[in-house]
Amino acid sequence: MENTTEKGDKFEKKVYELLKKYINDDKYYINPKKSIVIHKYVCKKEDNNYRDINFDIVIKVYNTEEEKILAEKGENIKHYQMIAVECKSHNRKLSVQNIEYFHTQIENSRAKSGIIISESDFTEDAISIAKKLKIDLIVINNQNDIILKRNEDNYIYYSIFEILFKFGILDRNIQYFSKIKIPFISEKEIINIITKKFDYFSIYKNDRLDTDKVIYFFSNKYNITFEFNINLGDTILGLISFKKNTIFISNRLKYDSPRWRFTLAHEIGHLILHKQYLEKYMDIFEDNITDVFSENEIIPKNLNRRMEMQANIFASNFLVNNIFMEIHWYYFRKKYCITKNFLFYDNQHINKNMAIMFIEYVKYIFGISEEFATIKLVDLGILKIDKYISSINEDLVKLFSRIL
Template structure:
């Protein structure tokens, strides 16, 4: 009798635990999809989100299979009745002491298929077995792993199309015993580090509020912010030691924490903290520009975006592929800040003119980079000399000269 009672208590405890996990997921989706203002508590800060009110979220609603019988779905999302194209998204929530296996995934894939659902999303706290991940990939099921604290953050960048991360890396993030980050989402060929970001991108194409939130800064305004960061001091060359000195003066933390897979640098808006990938320790030029870029986020964007964005993860900071309008503006501004910081204006102009005279180029004519061998040779000599002096890459010198209209290109 005592054994039976203990068994019943365990069943009730497990059910209660699972119900709480479902309700937590439903609440998150309801906030993301329906509320005029979304507020999520995270490390003592608030993260605000504005979304349209055009979908409905249900917990334990019954649906009829195509062949007649009914099933109760943990969490479901339906488009409004008046919608031209009614959609159904079903969400399976598993708060387990083990990883989701192929049996769990196979059962859910059948639910998605037999309910003619537009999308299936599987949420769990303890990861997925590799066989379940393979099955989900084949059936286009989105996988979400949330840590036991249910920590949710919205990161600035996603990895689209596996630019910098392999399928093996994704599998490791979803199936490892010790999660490398609080939340991981895998959907088709897209990887996210944020549940909120994923759901927003799934249902809405853009975020106009962020487009308006990030102002236009002129080159002069960004240069002024660089001067303020350096406390008005003028430098011919900025060493790493000088950079770190001014980082400390601004109460910015520089740490060796691991950044997200595939990324080179991170700026944490909440904690005013910069992290640089270990792989850059052996690449001086990329290390310096990535560090200066993250400082740019701290100086230009923290006051604007603290409480809105958890962190900015950056890969190739000079590449702006796959960026939305607001992301592009943010990255261009951080790049300009970094280029002004590492390649100061006065020494750049002086050294540029000095190299031109040695190359017998007219003082008043800008360099021109096209396919002509003589022009290419002059430009590459300029890039080489200046990159050595300022300890930055030739690509950064090219970027800086173009921005000052000292270099014209045929691109």
């Protein structure tokens, strides 16, 4: 078993190799030959420091390629920028003390900026003080390729690419990204894709998406590997690696629970709808670019939103077949002698109870959450909601307010 020092050294080397790969690869930069990545760097006391200061990694950036070459030969060439990198391989969230100590080191050295790269997340207080001290934060997990996730924090970076782009060490290659085209796909077209690709008995059982059948189907037909017992941190529920052909679901989610099922269906949506457009660009993202389909500077926001929306529409119709839903609605109406073709949720006892009864029934039949069931029924016109309702739980009040 690795001790703490060995684990830390291993993580440092991993980060060092990722940084070096980006900076030494001509494909991604305007002029990558102006930068040097140094592992185990010591800022000497004689360099105006009050003592020797050790950094895990530094990136030195020079004005010209010639200056960089001379510096590598040992000549005393002044860099115009030096960025200190601290690597943290901890199981716990990093605290304010970690941020403050690193900031002190930067302040007493010739470094102008600092980055902390961690395998775990940061406490809220640590994020707050990092913002104040202008220390950039990156979270990296064990997968060294593209990760698609839902990001819950707008300050922490989730890729080395993003942070190097911010510091101007690399420049986005417009030629590459301008080639990425994600076409508009209507919900009707997505439903047709699902209908053509999957037959009932391959993935459904009693109208419910059968998890075991889905895993078997995609493992055999698409050679997909599934990883469910993995710690993805506090903010990642699911991700897909196109490079490794693997879908990961956080072990924080209970297997086959409604949230777990939607996350799985969402990642399958990216696989079916987007892999053909993105896989040839995946070598660009060989570190841990998360939040690719959210708000970031790597892929245009309109594409991010389009891909997320399409994956959500896919998941909705993959989990709940509209024809199955209409059949269950038909028999529910018949059983309870409902004459109208919709349910009305308001403060009247009989209306409210009937709506809740069908929502609960849909949850059970399709294995979905109350929120998802409600949205689906509203979307299909089966459920209508009185905007003045007051006797529902707080979560549904928020949900209904979005719908209305």
